[in-house]
Amino acid sequence: MSDTVIRADKLGKSFIIGHNKFEHSAILGEALIRRARSILRKGGDMFRGRAVIEGDELEEFWALRDVDFEIKRGELVSIIGRNGAGKTTLLKILSRILEPTMGRVEIDGRVASLLEVGTGFHPELTGRENVFLNGAILGMTRREVQSKFDQIVDFSGVEKFLDTPVKRYSVGMYARLAFAVAAHLETDILFVDEVLAVGDSEFQKRCLDRMSEVANAGRTVLFVSHNLAAVTALTRRGIVLKEGRLIFDGPVEAAVAQYSASLSKGKVGRDWGRGRHSAIVAADLLDAHGTPTDIYEPGTLFQLRVEIETTDTLGVAVEVQLRDANNLPVGYYSSGIFSGMTLPAKPGRQTCTFSLRPLFLASGSYSFDLGTVSIASIADHHVPNAITFRVAACNPGGGTIDFHQDYGEGVIALQLDGSMSIDSKPLAAG
Secondary structure, three states, rough: OOOOEEEEEEEEEEEEEEEEOOOOOOOOOHHHHHHHHHHHHHHHHHHOOOOOOOOOEEEEEEEEEEEEEEEOOOOOOEEEEOOOOOOOHHHHHHHOOOOOOOOEEEOOOOOOEEOOOOOOOOOOOEEEHHHHHHHHHOOOOOHHHHHHHHHHHHHOOOOOOOOEEHHHOOHHHHHHHHHHHHHHHOOOOOEEOHHOOOOOOOHHHHHHHHHHHHHHHOOOEEEEEOOOOHHHOOEEEEEEOOOOOEEEEEEEEHHHHHHHHHHHHHHOOOOOOOOOOEEEEEEEEOOOOOOOOEEOOOOOEEEEEHHHEOOOOOOOEEEEEEEOOOOEEEEEEHHHHOOOOOOOOOOEEEEEEEEEOOOOOOOEEEEEEEEEEEOOOOOOEEEEOOOOEEEOOOOOOOOOOOOOHHOOOOOEOOOOOOOOOOOOOOOOOO
């Protein structure tokens, strides 16, 4: 038996979208001609059994193009990218909801898909009835559903409302029950799309634990999420899509870094707006020579240069927050709280240079949020991800190891001091 359970070859999907080119200033004759053409085209589409597209002019839009990959049995793979990158379209093709326009997909095994909250649920049926309905839609027999029923209900946490129509459920309750059904049925491959965007933190943790159990049992999981912390915690491989094309396929840490880099490159210029009393207009990370850089050497001082325009005679303090690739806060500094310093209380452009304590950051991508705060502790101007940088490798104890790659998860690499004693005894004869 081959270990490859999913194979995509030159996969592409296009849609026809319409645009209204009618302008109110157009003369009546042009408007009537365009309207007549639109009516004739729609009539032809209906006659041929094609989808009717609204609009005066049609455009072919490629949601996916030339996507190639293979996924092995038991792999946990995340698919990440911006909104509109083609992630959901890809899962719908793999789930056989959509037909590809070009290329082909080969799938070896039974598939369960959770692409939307409550997929396959009927609002008028109770939670109990929807468990059996959804199981049947996923290709399970009634006996198979019954054997897992207690586990599904216990995991979902909606036992008290099991005989209530699901139209009265909250979005979180929908998500709990829908995920519980998909995750506990005996399928070979599980597709999950943004389910963790709803539900509380306890439910999200249970979902992650359950998907890990599914993968450890030899089943395959494809996980789509914008929650980079969940992506990194659950999966070991990441596929990055951008404008319908696959731009990276490899270790999840590198995939997250590639995705974060694509976001920062998408920022044109540095027009961050203005606050009431101030505006951050430029910011850089500096190397040991005072030159702007996007690489940080672990264990060295953080040197930041920030330019701020003040427009009032009110002094403001500057705040700095360090975040990791998952947008989780790592450290915080305030010139007002920690150093008792504010900008001069006069209009002008101020250049501030910060020297922050060294950190042994593990390899990966990071960013600094910058902000100004008035004397009354009122936020004035905030710029998220004003400075982005990366750490190539981290070896706090010396040698050639990379803390993040060789020792798993973590943001700050700490070498632990310690010792080991050994008391050896000979083996007894016999």
